[in-house]
Amino acid sequence: MASFASKRLAQERAAFKKDHPFGFYAKYAPNEDGKGQNVFKWNCGIPGRAKGPWEGATYALTMEFTEDYPSKPPKCKFAHVHGKPLFHPNVYPSGTVCLSILNEDEDWKPAITIRQILLGIQDLLDNPNAASPAQEEPYRLFSTDKNEYLRRVKKQVSEVALGAQNST
Amino acid sequence: MERHVENNRFRQEPVGGSGFCTRKAGEIGNFRQDSLGKLVAVGVKTLVLQAMTCADVTAAGDAAVKAVVGEERFAMIQSAKLLVVGAGGIGCELLKNLVLSGFREIEVVDLDTIDVSNLNRQFLFRRVHVDRPKSVVAAEAVKQFRPNANIISHHGNVKDPQFGLEFIGKFDVVVNALDNLEARRHVNRLCLAAEKPLLEAGSTGHLGQVTVIRKGETECFECQAKPSQKVYPYCTIRSTPEKPVHCLTWAKNLFDLCFGPEDESNLLADLAAEMRKFQAQESVDGEDAGRRIFAHLFEEDIKKQAQLEDLWSDQRPPPGPLCYEDALKNTERPSTDADKDKLETQKVPSVAGDAQGFVAAVAKMYGERRELIGQSSFSKDDPVAMDFVHCAANLRMQNYRIGRLSRWDAQSIAGSIIPAVASTNAIVAGLEVVQLLHVLQSVGKNMKDSKARTVWVRFPEPSRKKILQPSSLHTPNPDCFVCGSRTARVALRSLEECKIMALAKGCIQGQLGAHKPALYANGSCIFDPEYPEPGEEAEEEGLHPEWSLSQWGLTSGSLLQVEDEGQGWSINLVIREEPDLDEQLYPGGFKVSQWPTQWWLQVEAGAGAGEEAAKDMAEKKRKAEADAAEATAAKKAQLDANTVALDD
Numbered sequence A: 001m002a003s004f005a006s007k008r009l010a011q012e013r014a015a016f017k018k019d020h021p022f023g024f025y026a027k028y029a030p031n032e033d034g035k036g037q038n039v040f041k042w043n044c045g046i047p048g049r050a051k052g053p054w055e056g057a058t059y060a061l062t063m064e065f066t067e068d069y070p071s072k073p074p075k076c077k078f079a080h081v082h083g084k085p086l087f088h089p090n091v092y093p094s095g096t097v098c099l100s101i102l103n104e105d106e107d108w109k110p111a112i113t114i115r116q117i118l119l120g121i122q123d124l125l126d127n128p129n130a131a132s133p134a135q136e137e138p139y140r141l142f143s144t145d146k147n148e149y150l151r152r153v154k155k156q157v158s159e160v161a162l163g164a165q166n167s168t
Numbered sequence B: 001m002e003r004h005v006e007n008n009r010f011r012q013e014p015v016g017g018s019g020f021c022t023r024k025a026g027e028i029g030n031f032r033q034d035s036l037g038k039l040v041a042v043g044v045k046t047l048v049l050q051a052m053t054c055a056d057v058t059a060a061g062d063a064a065v066k067a068v069v070g071e072e073r074f075a076m077i078q079s080a081k082l083l084v085v086g087a088g089g090i091g092c093e094l095l096k097n098l099v100l101s102g103f104r105e106i107e108v109v110d111l112d113t114i115d116v117s118n119l120n121r122q123f124l125f126r127r128v129h130v131d132r133p134k135s136v137v138a139a140e141a142v143k144q145f146r147p148n149a150n151i152i153s154h155h156g157n158v159k160d161p162q163f164g165l166e167f168i169g170k171f172d173v174v175v176n177a178l179d180n181l182e183a184r185r186h187v188n189r190l191c192l193a194a195e196k197p198l199l200e201a202g203s204t205g206h207l208g209q210v211t212v213i214r215k216g217e218t219e220c221f222e223c224q225a226k227p228s229q230k231v232y233p234y235c236t237i238r239s240t241p242e243k244p245v246h247c248l249t250w251a252k253n254l255f256d257l258c259f260g261p262e263d264e265s266n267l268l269a270d271l272a273a274e275m276r277k278f279q280a281q282e283s284v285d286g287e288d289a290g291r292r293i294f295a296h297l298f299e300e301d302i303k304k305q306a307q308l309e310d311l312w313s314d315q316r317p318p319p320g321p322l323c324y325e326d327a328l329k330n331t332e333r334p335s336t337d338a339d340k341d342k343l344e345t346q347k348v349p350s351v352a353g354d355a356q357g358f359v360a361a362v363a364k365m366y367g368e369r370r371e372l373i374g375q376s377s378f379s380k381d382d383p384v385a386m387d388f389v390h391c392a393a394n395l396r397m398q399n400y401r402i403g404r405l406s407r408w409d410a411q412s413i414a415g416s417i418i419p420a421v422a423s424t425n426a427i428v429a430g431l432e433v434v435q436l437l438h439v440l441q442s443v444g445k446n447m448k449d450s451k452a453r454t455v456w457v458r459f460p461e462p463s464r465k466k467i468l469q470p471s472s473l474h475t476p477n478p479d480c481f482v483c484g485s486r487t488a489r490v491a492l493r494s495l496e497e498c499k500i501m502a503l504a505k506g507c508i509q510g511q512l513g514a515h516k517p518a519l520y521a522n523g524s525c526i527f528d529p530e531y532p533e534p535g536e537e538a539e540e541e542g543l544h545p546e547w548s549l550s551q552w553g554l555t556s557g558s559l560l561q562v563e564d565e566g567q568g569w570s571i572n573l574v575i576r577e578e579p580d581l582d583e584q585l586y587p588g589g590f591k592v593s594q595w596p597t598q599w600w601l602q603v604e605a606g607a608g609a610g611e612e613a614a615k616d617m618a619e620k621k622r623k624a625e626a627d628a629a630e631a632t633a634a635k636k637a638q639l640d641a642n643t644v645a646l647d648d
Ligand SMILES: [Zn+2]
Pocket: B219, B220, B221, B222, B223, B224, B476, B477, B480, B481, B482, B483, B484
C-alpha cells in the first residue's frame, strides 16, 4: 500500500466515489479469503449507453492492476455471459478488452483515470473498432451482417439483464 | 491634539446613503490606537464612501484603491479568484472589505442560516433576513456595494464532497472566516492537497490571529498541536476536583444523568440508580426531589468521599459535606469593589442562592419540563439547564473549597464559549485583506520571503499600547502529521479488544481530524468509510468493521495507512500496544503522538533504562503543558481552541 501504485489507486477510488457517471460502479474486489479488499483488483460495472444497442444492462468487468501502474495500464476483462465471452468484436475470448487507451504501446497515458477508462469502454460497446478484431464471430457478423449482429447484441442484453454474467 | 481633531472629523463624516455603508468602509492598511484607546484607521489608506450612485461609487472606490495600491496591484486584485469560507462574524466584515478593495471574483460557502442573535454584529444581515442562508444574504448585500462584483454563494458545509479538491482548485487563494476548529482543520488539509495558499483567521474575545499558509513554505494550521477539547481524568471529576471546570464537567454529566436518556458512558453512572428513582415516579414533588438530590449529592456522597482516606492528605484536605438547611443560612455574597458595575449574572451568588437555585431548577424540570425528562441534554443556551449546572457546580465547589463562579463565568466555561467581539472580527478581517495582498504579490517566490506575516491581535494592556503584534512566518514542522512526515504513533491498550471501527471513529476521525478515512494494512483495504458499521453489505465487500485489530492481523509495530477520501489527506500510523495505557489520562483509549523525523535521536537519548525516564519526562511535560493550556483558557486567552463564538 505504501507503493506509488496503491497510493494512486486509493486516490482513484476516492475520486470515483465522489463523482462517477450514472449507472457505473468501480470498487475494490474482496480478497478471496473474505478478509479485506484487494487494492489491485477492482470489480466494475458499465451500463450500456442510453438509446444504443447495449442499453438495458450493466456489464460486469474486472480491472487488474500491477505495481507498475500507472506507467502500465490495467488489464480490463469482461465477465463471461453463460460461460461464453462477451459478444463484441473487440473482446478477446478471455474477456479481455482490446482498446487503444488500454495499450501502453498505443494511447495509454498515466494520467488516464479509471472513470475515463470505463467511459471509453462504454463507448467501445456501441462503436466497435473494425481495425482490431479480437473475437471471430462478432467481428464477422459486424462486418458482413449488421442485422444479425444487432440481434445477437440485443439477445445478450436481455441475458445479462437477467443475470447471465458470472465472474471468471 | 491636532491629530485628535482630525480623528474626530474622520469618524463623524457621514458615509454613504445606504444603511449598509454607515459602517467604517473598506479599511486597508494599519490600525493605530489613538489616545482614547479606540481604533482608528490611519491616513489615506482609509476609503470613505460618499453618497453617490452605484456606478459612481464603484468608480470612485476603485480609483481610491488604485491610488493606494497602484495600477499593477489593482489589476491583480481585480482578477484574483477567491474562495471565502464562512459568512458569519469575520465573514461579513471580510466580504465587505474584499469588494470595497476591488476584488471581483468571489465565491462564498457557509452552512448556517441567520439567527436573530447574529444581528448585533454580523452587520450585513437585517431582521428580514432571519432564517435565510448567511452566504446568500451576505453575497446579495455586498453586491450592493459593488454591483459589478461577481459573487457566487453556496449554502452548504465546506466538508461536503462538492467542495472537494476540484472545487478548491478553481481559486487563486482561499480565505477562511471560520469559527470552529474542525472546519478549519478540514480547509487546511484541502488547501495543502490542492496546493492553494490559505489565509487563516480566528478570533476569541479580544484576541485574534491572521496567518498565511502555503504548502511546504509555512507552518500549516496543524503544525503546532492545538489545545483541543480537554477530557478530564475520571477520578478528578468524580472524587478530587481541583478547579471550577472539574465541577462544571461533573454538573453537566449530572444534568444528563438526571434528565437525559440512559447512558452507560456517563461519568457519574454509579449515581444513576439513585437519581432514576425520581424519574420513574408518576408524579414527583419537584421541590422535595430537589432537596433529596441535594442531600444525596452534596451531603451524603461527600461524606462517603471524605472517608476514602487514601485520597486525602494535608495538601488535599477531604471535602466538607453541606446540608440544605446550613446552606440556606449562608447568605453572604463574596463581593469586591469591582462588582458594583457588573450585571447580576456576573456576580458570584451566595451559597444560599446556589442551594435555592438548584432546588428551583430541579422543581422546574419536574414541573413545566415533566415530559422532557429522560430526553433532555445539557445546553448552555437552555436557561433551566444552565441554572442547574451553575448551582450544582457551585455547591460542589463549596464542598471542595474551590472559589465559586458567577453564572456568567460558569456559562462561558460550561459551553466553552468566549464571547464574540465585533471589533476583533473587524480587525481580523481587515488584516486578512492586507495579508491577501502580500500573498497575491508573492506568486513565484517563497512565502517566507514575502511581506506576509502572522499577526496577532491582542487586547492592549495598559503598559503596552500595541494591539497588533506581527511575527514572521514559520517554516513547516517536519514532524507535522498533516503537512510533514505524515506519520503518527497511536498507542492503545489491547489489539485484541480494539475494533477497527472504534479506531477509525475514536482516534482517526476524533483525534486526528480525518473526515472519511479508509484504512489499509498489509496491502489490503480493511476499512471503508462507506461501511462504517458491520452488516451483510460490508461482509460481501470483505469488510468487517467489528473485527479487532488483531483479527485484521495487526501487531504492535504494524503500519496502517489512512487515506482520507474527504480531504485528500493521508497519514501513516504506527500502531503500538500499551496494556498499561493510563485510562485516566487517555479516556478515549488512544494516545496519539507525532513520529519524529529524526527518531533515532530519541532512541539514542532514551536507550535502555533511559526509556522509562524519557517516558516519565514526556508525561511530566505533557501535564505541565496541559496545565498551562488550561490556565490560558481560564484567562479566556485561548485562541484556536475548540470554542464556539457566542450564538454563531
Ligand atoms: Zn503542518
